[in-house]
Amino acid sequence: MKALVYLILTQIKNKLLSIRKRPGIIILYAFVLLVIVGSVLIAIMSGGSQIDKSNVDHRILYLFLSGFGILYVYTFISSGLSTGSTYFSMADVGLLFVAPISPKKILVYGLLRTMGKTMLASIFIFYQIPNLNRLFGYGYMEIIALFLIYVVILMICQTLSIGVYIFSNGNETRKKIVRSFLYAYLGILIVSVYLIIQKEQVGILDAAKIMVDSELFSYLPVTGWAIMFFKGVIMGSFMHVLISLGLFITLGILLISLLTGHKADYYEDVLHSTEITFQRLKDYRDRRNISSTTNRKIKVKDHENGLQKGKGAIVFAYKHILEAKRSSRFVFVDSLTLFMTIGVAIAGYTMKSRFNAYIVLATVIYIQYFYTIFGRLKIELMKPYIYLIPETSFRKLVAASLSSLLKPCVDSVFIFGALALVGGVSVLQCIFMALAYCCSGAVFVGLTVVYQMVLGSQPNRILQVFLGFFIMLLVFLPAIITSVLFSTYIIPESMKFLSTLPFSIVNLISAFFMFYACRNLLDNSEFSDKM
Amino acid sequence: MLVVNNVTKKYGKLVANDRINLSIGSGEVSLLLGPNGAGKSTLIKCIAGLLKFSGNIEVCGNGNKSLMAKRDLGYIPEVPSLYDMLTIWEHMEFIARAYSLKNWKDRAEELISRFELDDKKRKLGKELSKGMQQKLSICCGFLPDPKVILFDEPMVGLDPHAIKELKTMINEQQRAGKAILISTHMLDSVTEFWNSTNIMMDGKIVAKRNRSEMEEAGEDLEELFFRITKREN
Structure with missing residues (x-):
């Protein structure tokens, strides 16, 4: 038993000592502590406990x-x-x-x-x-x-x-x-x-x-x-x-x-x-994409063994489709699609209003951020093949991004279909929100490329999670401002379903510029399987 | 066929490769030896076009980042990097399609068979043992029939049969006029077929020898390695 007590105590001690050398983690823990203490103080000061408990x-x-x-x-x-x-x-x-x-x-x-x-x-x-x-x-x-x-x-x-x-x-x-x-x-x-x-x-x-x-x-x-x-x-x-x-x-x-x-x-x-x-x-x-693999046993039959299509860079796209098929029977329709569709349906059912539909859109875009930047393009950038294959950098980048661009399009049909059906939001508004969702996906794929170009590797998860929100806001800011101005000053009430259109267009332009600016990424950046 | 001219690679202040020069001709097997952290893998990655560097590297007369050079270059990494959700056969197909190879199926079958993977063609990358992954990684590297082949610790994780087969294949490639660079710690495994050797320490090539020179001087590769690396230590 002494050995086990020693093990537990030493592990705790070393964990605490290791934190000393990691200022980022100290800040993170201090932040967590601050939020908890702050929560307690706010609760005390707000005096919320005086509410009528019978109601x-x-x-x-x-x-x-x-x-x-x-x-x-x-x-x-x-x-x-x-x-x-x-x-x-x-x-x-x-x-x-x-x-x-x-x-x-x-x-x-x-x-x-x-x-x-x-x-x-x-x-x-x-x-x-x-x-x-x-x-x-x-x-x-x-x-x-x-x-x-x-x-x-x-x-x-x-x-x-x-x-x-x-x-x-x-x-x-x-x-x-x-x-x-x-x-x-x-x-x-x-x-x-x-x-x-x-x-x-x-x-x-x-x-x-x-x-x-x-x-x-x-x-x-x-x-x-x-x-x-x-x-x-x-x-x-x-x-x-x-x-x-x-x-x-x-x-x-x-x-x-x-x-x-x-x-x-x-x-x-x-x-x-x-x-x-x-x-x-x-x-x-190792930053392997856990969502792209599955724990269930997969038995590949003879007729299923093969890519069958593609030559040159485009083979990345066909490979991704095959991998998606192996992960989910319905290719791009996976647990994320299901989870978001159910979530949106519940949210739509419980809070029926046009404004709430925008909150739903913002939430699904936020979730999409994490799924896209942990997606298949990132995995390719962390394997040597994309650098070794004799094709131009731009073609390889586009081909390796296609599946990440397609997935939001498929997801959007289910997510916004559910919002229209259960949430009672107009079909037209849902179509344009779906478009906004797809264009946000393009921005996120663009961000993956920009990260690699600027940082030389993919940022770690903590950085992505904590800075993700701010980076997202920064990138989306011009698109959001354009949409708000367009919606407030230009379009009449009857055309409000078009509110998200400027957001989509600006995002598409941003994504294009990101890709264009980083078109030589694979020639200019370094292969790194670490973050 | 492979010319490395004044290549320097820095990670911040650390100089991983310091003004490296080497060249490998047709039918030559060159060794890259050195203790851990000497900069061997970094140099191989620079040649493969995976890292940025200062200096110049040419593969069959073309800059190593050009498409022509990529076509002529094969790289077998130290740690096999495979796709979890592709089968053995699909890895071969992926490489064949990506390199736009023609009539590749027989060659793929032969490679798979030589490494005794033919009964596992439908196995996914994630289901393969470390040794099988290494075998598949070698098959992927060989499939495009490159003129210059880079091996980074190719024998690690292989069973004796596979080591024997790989040696035979390296010999065949040598006879076919390919230029081969092998980074390894396992001196015993490469004694039969090397033509030249480069011993690295602290990012520099501290000794270069030809086999004929060494044989004339009565030098032994292992002794030379220990003498140089010990003295430098």
Whole structure:
């Protein structure tokens, strides 16, 4: 045990010491701390807790919490059915697993370490102190309870994933059983919402609110228990808190026993998951595009083996289409398309107005920024082939960008189709917003090229995430100003659907200039597989 | 066929390559030796046109960044860089199409077969072991039948069969009049076929020898390497 305590303490110490040499990280941590302290101070000064609590609809928060719970249960069980989850790193596998230390103690070490990481990752909840205080009148007790239950959900789901992996690994029948339970879990929720809609004659959102607030829902594993816990804290019901904690602890003990049972050898089971996690982290560090690959097993049949088309630079575009086909059955329609379409449909349904449609547009463009600059063009720039192939730089750049330019066009059909259908926004406005979305995509592809030209490599993720917003605003500023002026002073009310047209045109011109200015990029910049 | 003239490559204040000169003729296998951090990989990347440098590099009489030079140049990197979602066969097809090769299929089949990858043609890049990735990377480098071939640590990760096959292929290329530059630490693996050697230290070529010169002087490659690198240390 001494070795494990030493390991944990030394890792913490070295982590803290390493921060000293990284001023950027110090600033980042200081910023996070400042935001949290600021949130607390704002909450205190605004006195939001004096709101009339009888008018507060706590069910909205239950709905959010349930959403996270269901998402985590589904994601972690699904990962348990394929690769499993892990508490360990490759260093643990190589050094700890072979050391003469009890596997149970090593498991405790893994659990504690994961819990620490999960708590740190969940700290974002504290950013919401002012909002939670203002909207629901929550005090520190409720916010800490929310933080704790979020951490518990994540920990349990992670353990559940390991448990599912151990239970079902290599056994198709058991996998089917787990899958059936998972589908039943989700099915019960869908059927319940449907029944409530029928019975109460309410909309889907209200039905969901009624469902998560019901007593029966509180007994739904993991998600329901979390709601029971949080409700218990809000209502001051000690019994609810106790029952929910009891259920979580029982499930936790069951899963841990599965890991440490005398027949189970969790080393072998977590080894594969640890290797997969390590590879993912490596891919992340090496900036390989995780979204362009998939974890599911792909079997390439004889007739599918080949690019079949393209000669010269254009082969990059055909290669990207083939890769997209392998990642998603519907080529450019992937999980991002689905996620954004559902998100936009919900947003459109809940906040029907023309102005809100612009907020939706801004949000999807912001999400698109990250997906484009982490996209396939970036991957090509980090492999030697694009530099070696005997074609002109401009042709290779354009060919390697085509798929990144096409994807937003396909996505926009679904996203803005949903906005028109569910959100009630006019078809014409949706068409022009879709155009704006596609042209923003062109700007982002242009930015990838500019980054490579100016910085000599692709900026790291932290830089992209933190500066991304400001760079985006800067690049979009002329387009936004043109659109606002055009919309305010030139077009009549009946033609307002054209508001985003100047934005699209200016963006298209910007993208063209970016490409043109960097047309010799591959002759003038250096290959670098690092960022 | 390959001329490197006064090439200097700097990373900030660090001089990775300092006024390097070398030339390799037709049918010549030249070695690039040196301890870790000597600047061998940087030089190979400069020749391949992947890095900016000052000086001049010519491949078959053309500037190394020109399209003509790219057509004549093959580069096998130290770390195989493959596409996760393409199969072995698709990597070959991709190279063939990108280089606009004609009648490439038989050659691709032969290369794949020589490296014992023929039963794995439908395997994706991400499913390949490190050794198989290295084999495929070599196949990709050989497919366009380049006149100048650059190898950066080509034997690392290969099994004995593949090492033997690669040696045979290098010999064949040598006989076919290709110019070959090999950067390696594994002196034993290249003793049979090298014609000239360049020993690098701290970004400079500190010794150049021809095989005939060394044989006349009774020098041994390994001894020379250790003597030079030790003295410089």
